Amino acid sequence: MRGAVIHAPGDVRVETLDDPKILQPTDAIIRTAVTCVCGSDLWPYRGLEPIGDPHPMGHEYVGVVEEVGSEVTSVKPGQFVVGSFATSDNTCANCRNGFQANCLHREFMSTCQAEYVRIPNAQGTLVATEQTPAEVFWPGLLAVSDVMGTGWWAADAAEVRPGSTAVVVGDGAVGLCGVIAAKERGAERIIAMSRHASRQALAREFGATDIVTERGEEGVTRIKDLTGGIGADSVLECVGTAEAMRQGLRSARPGGSVGFVGVPHDVAIEGQELFYSHVGLRGGPAPVRRYLPDLIDLVLSGRINPGKVFDLTLPLDQVAEGYRAMDERSAIKALLTP
Amino acid sequence: MRGAVIHAPGDVRVETLDDPKILQPTDAIIRTAVTCVCGSDLWPYRGLEPIGDPHPMGHEYVGVVEEVGSEVTSVKPGQFVVGSFATSDNTCANCRNGFQANCLHREFMSTCQAEYVRIPNAQGTLVATEQTPAEVFWPGLLAVSDVMGTGWWAADAAEVRPGSTAVVVGDGAVGLCGVIAAKERGAERIIAMSRHASRQALAREFGATDIVTERGEEGVTRIKDLTGGIGADSVLECVGTAEAMRQGLRSARPGGSVGFVGVPHDVAIEGQELFYSHVGLRGGPAPVRRYLPDLIDLVLSGRINPGKVFDLTLPLDQVAEGYRAMDERSAIKALLTP
Numbered sequence: 090m091r092g093a094v095i096h097a098p099g100d101v102r103v104e105t106l107d108d109p110k111i112l113q114p115t116d117a118i119i120r121t122a123v124t125c126v127c128g129s130d131l132w133p134y135r136g137l138e139p140i141g142d143p144h145p146m147g148h149e150y151v152g153v154v155e156e157v158g159s160e161v162t163s164v165k166p167g168q169f170v171v172g173s174f175a176t177s178d179n180t181c182a183n184c185r186n187g188f189q190a191n192c193l194h195r196e197f198m199s200t201c202q203a204e205y206v207r208i209p210n211a212q213g214t215l216v217a218t219e220q221t222p223a224e225v226f227w228p229g230l231l232a233v234s235d236v237m238g239t240g241w242w243a244a245d246a247a248e249v250r251p252g253s254t255a256v257v258v259g260d261g262a263v264g265l266c267g268v269i270a271a272k273e274r275g276a277e278r279i280i281a282m283s284r285h286a287s288r289q290a291l292a293r294e295f296g297a298t299d300i301v302t303e304r305g306e307e308g309v310t311r312i313k314d315l316t317g318g319i320g321a322d323s324v325l326e327c328v329g330t331a332e333a334m335r336q337g338l339r340s341a342r343p344g345g346s347v348g349f350v351g352v353p354h355d356v357a358i359e360g361q362e363l364f365y366s367h368v369g370l371r372g373g374p375a376p377v378r379r380y381l382p383d384l385i386d387l388v389l390s391g392r393i394n395p396g397k398v399f400d401l402t403l404p405l406d407q408v409a410e411g412y413r414a415m416d417e418r419s420a421i422k423a424l425l426t427p
Numbered sequence: 428m429r430g431a432v433i434h435a436p437g438d439v440r441v442e443t444l445d446d447p448k449i450l451q452p453t454d455a456i457i458r459t460a461v462t463c464v465c466g467s468d469l470w471p472y473r474g475l476e477p478i479g480d481p482h483p484m485g486h487e488y489v490g491v492v493e494e495v496g497s498e499v500t501s502v503k504p505g506q507f508v509v510g511s512f513a514t515s516d517n518t519c520a521n522c523r524n525g526f527q528a529n530c531l532h533r534e535f536m537s538t539c540q541a542e543y544v545r546i547p548n549a550q551g552t553l554v555a556t557e558q559t560p561a562e563v564f565w566p567g568l569l570a571v572s573d574v575m576g577t578g579w580w581a582a583d584a585a586e587v588r589p590g591s592t593a594v595v596v597g598d599g600a601v602g603l604c605g606v607i608a609a610k611e612r613g614a615e616r617i618i619a620m621s622r623h624a625s626r627q628a629l630a631r632e633f634g635a636t637d638i639v640t641e642r643g644e645e646g647v648t649r650i651k652d653l654t655g656g657i658g659a660d661s662v663l664e665c666v667g668t669a670e671a672m673r674q675g676l677r678s679a680r681p682g683g684s685v686g687f688v689g690v691p692h693d694v695a696i697e698g699q700e701l702f703y704s705h706v707g708l709r710g711g712p713a714p715v716r717r718y719l720p721d722l723i724d725l726v727l728s729g730r731i732n733p734g735k736v737f738d739l740t741l742p743l744d745q746v747a748e749g750y751r752a753m754d755e756r757s758a759i760k761a762l763l764t765p
Contacts, residue, residue, distance in 0.1 A: 191681035356698025360691030371707035
């Protein structure tokens with residue numbers, strides 16, 4: 090089969106790889122319908138995370154089941170399925186607590202920019218749609234497997250409630266999906282922090298009521314100006330840098346909440362500042378599996394369309410162009426068709 | 428009047444001071460019924476916080492109103508009142524959000540180890556009891572003004588729920604009151620971390636079901652052993668040191684919650700570790716005012732008796748002995764009678 094392999098920073102190629110095989114009785118093999126490039130794929134692409142030996146890439150997928158291991162009974166060949174970037178048995182104590190991205194048998198997906206993918210823990214990871222959805226829904230369902238699930242988790246961790254004010258730090262695909270989530274969860278005011286016209290427009294389309302272009306302390310001051318001087322009830326921190334975390338924490342009102350969903354890079358939180366702010370902080374890899382049934386329904390009913398974050402569609406063979414465009418921020422997110 | 432003054436580390440004296448006066452129309456003056464020494468008073472006493480010029484001490488109080496400013500209508504002279512160590516107008520945006528310890532007009536109390544005390548923001552800070560309570564209730568009501576309110580907040584911030592498992596880090600008065608709070612909020616299992624026999628006994632009396640004497644990584648391992656390998660739903664971090672915070676965060680299960688209520692000293696939280704733990708973190712000075720009516724009822728109905736944390740009672744003139752005993756941990760908490 091054909092699949093993407095990263096060799097070095099800036100060097101992602103499509104190569105011929107062995108077809109994946111069932112290795113465990115809990116595995117499934119799917120034929121990829123669509124896959125994509127994630128903002129987090131850019132960390133190694135930019136040389137900010139070690140790459141080591143050349144290896145496959147990608148952790149977002151929707152597809153059709155080709156084959157299942159002997160212990161997989163919840164999905165069967167021919168079904169269209171949506172999964173999560175973090176696999177889970179959905180039965181362990183952490184899964185039962187709703188934190189499937191911390192499943193005791195978790196394996197992170199890492200080979201999805203390819204024609205076929207092996208899914209570990211298939212029984213607890215994959216959710217089949219009732220029938221094969223029309224192609225127009227595939228990008229939205231693909232978004233659900235990671236960025237929309239993560240945006241939802243950001244809003245959940247930030248305790249967005251009906252009538253509240255939410256700030257979204259980060260105008261990447263996750264931040265934009267965070268706007269969708271904040272709106273669906275009933276936020277009355279949604280302030281998107283963005284300085285890119287096309288992303289501002291999509292944020293507004295998704296439900297943002299205000300746009301703040303300033304960053305850092307200036308950005309915090311603008312948020313305070315917009316929130317009666319005290320800050321926002323909820324902040325969705327969708328970046329992962331120290332600056333974004335600082336901006337997020339300082340944008341929340343006393344007793345507000347920050348949900349942080351970008352993998353933190355060189356972030357340390359000062360205990361005494363957090364203490365006197367009364368701000369609650371919760372983050373982590375999104376427990377997408379918890380939200381999958383509801384999010385699939387929201388997409389298939391046409392209520393939300395997170396697939397709009399894909400503003401570039403390429404054949405899998407041109408994956409390198411997808412990375413390049415996202416690295417240069419000329420694309421929000423690149424969809425790949427095998 | 429007589430009142431305590433700190434001059435230097437280890438040097439607290441009772442001196443004759445000017446009687447406090449109404450300075451603002453929102454002030455009240457109370458005659459202290461009982462007051463006490465707080466664990467946080469030990470930071471300057473031990474030379475771990477700068478002292479500067481000699482100054483009065485104490486932030487816990489119950490007493491009888493002597494005089495009120497012209498804008499104070501909620502309490503009147505002769506009434507027995509309970510307040511909070513952090514004063515609040517109880518009308519600003521932060522107060523309305525339930526975070527009265529972040530009131531926009533907050534003033535921290537700091538002169539309560541004395542015969543008379545001026546209470547700023549009296550209207551929003553003081554809660555009068557229906558009648559003057561019997562003396563037997565005074566220690567419990569005094570505890571409500573700080574350590575019991577703070578223990579309650581720790582359990583609230585740690586999201587203790589009926590049927591859950593809670594760990595309490597710290598066996599000082601706040602930690603012990605945290606045990607009471609966890610029990611009242613319905614925790615099924617309450618693990619107190621303590622290596623002092625008398626404090627263990629009080630923790631058990633207050634509702635602890637298990638005692639862990641180990642600290643640091645060994646303590647975390649013991650907690651994991653007691654919680655099916657994953658950790659506790661809720662952790663009440665009632666110390667404020669880096670070690671206690673680390674122990675607290677690592678004792679919580681994935682997706683669990685840590686409430687931290689000891690003022691952090693040299694505490695930094697590593698972003699990536701917090702991220703992958705899914706643990707929620709919220710702390711700060713307790714919004715005691717939010718809880719006062721309920722906690723006063725719990726004390727006066729005899730349902731809880733946080734006054735038991737006072738295992739040493741001294742006349743105000745012997746305040747120095749109270750500091751010494753708490754510094755040496757021969758007393759949990761010293762009550763002072765003016």
